[in-house]
Amino acid sequence: MLRNRESGPALYNAPSVEAEAQRSDMKISVVTISLNSQATIAGTIHSFLSQTYPHKELVVIDGASTDRTLDIVKGFQSSLIRLVSERDQGIFDAMNKGLSIYRGDAIGFLNSNDRFHDAHSLAQIAAALGETDVAHGGVWMVRDHESKHLVRNWKGTPFKRGKFRLGWMPPHPTFYMRRSLAEKIGKFDVRYEIAADYDYMLRALEIHAASSTYIPGPLVDFLVGGQSSGSLRKVLKGNLECLQSRRERLGAPLIDAAFFLKPSLKMLQQHSAFGGARNFLARFLPVGDNSRTRSR
16 A cells, blocks of 8 residues: 555555556546746646646636736647636635536645646545545645755644644645545635635544545645745734634634644754754654745
């Protein structure tokens, strides 16, 4: 098997994963949100089309771009790609449009300046979703896609109930779920400008108690920068929104442990000098983050 369901890493074996995935006829929808993404979206689409897993679609929800984004997407002339372009009320409104029109048996989101880590990412996800509601894995945060210069390796860890209270969250670009679960959860809560994806995953795993599989190793290369990464103000706002989600959904107090643990664990991941300390803490604490690239 590729993994041990919620019990820790297992060795990845590409041929065995491919064989397991090929037995699946599950169609996976990948939703990409774009707005004036001409510099990066071609690479995103290439990484989707290069996936070895055959049962897939790419749904591009564009916010009425005024650059060459639409021409680039149309230029691929692929039956695997659907394009919708119209004004929206922000990235999570656009994601909700994707949730309304995707046709697959499972769904996940790939930012328009990110790429799948290699050609086997969707095959790993398909194999995992054959036995669980949710699949998630790791992310490489890179300065550019050509050199894959690594800024941070967000490895992720298996989920257990209660981990959101301790600062844990999975990388949203690797979070794929079955349609049956997506229909139960509903839409992204657009009251959250930065952390609606955090709130969505919290609802899936903590409130709906979805079964989940952790896939060891990176699934997505995430280009550094974006809506909720960067300035201290955005980081603080994102952390406050995550706190509000926990207070509303989990009954957390005015300030909880996760409010301090999330940014602390993020710093430990970013600085290799603290590698030993991070490995020690990882035995006791889940690793999380609220820095998620946005291409808007």
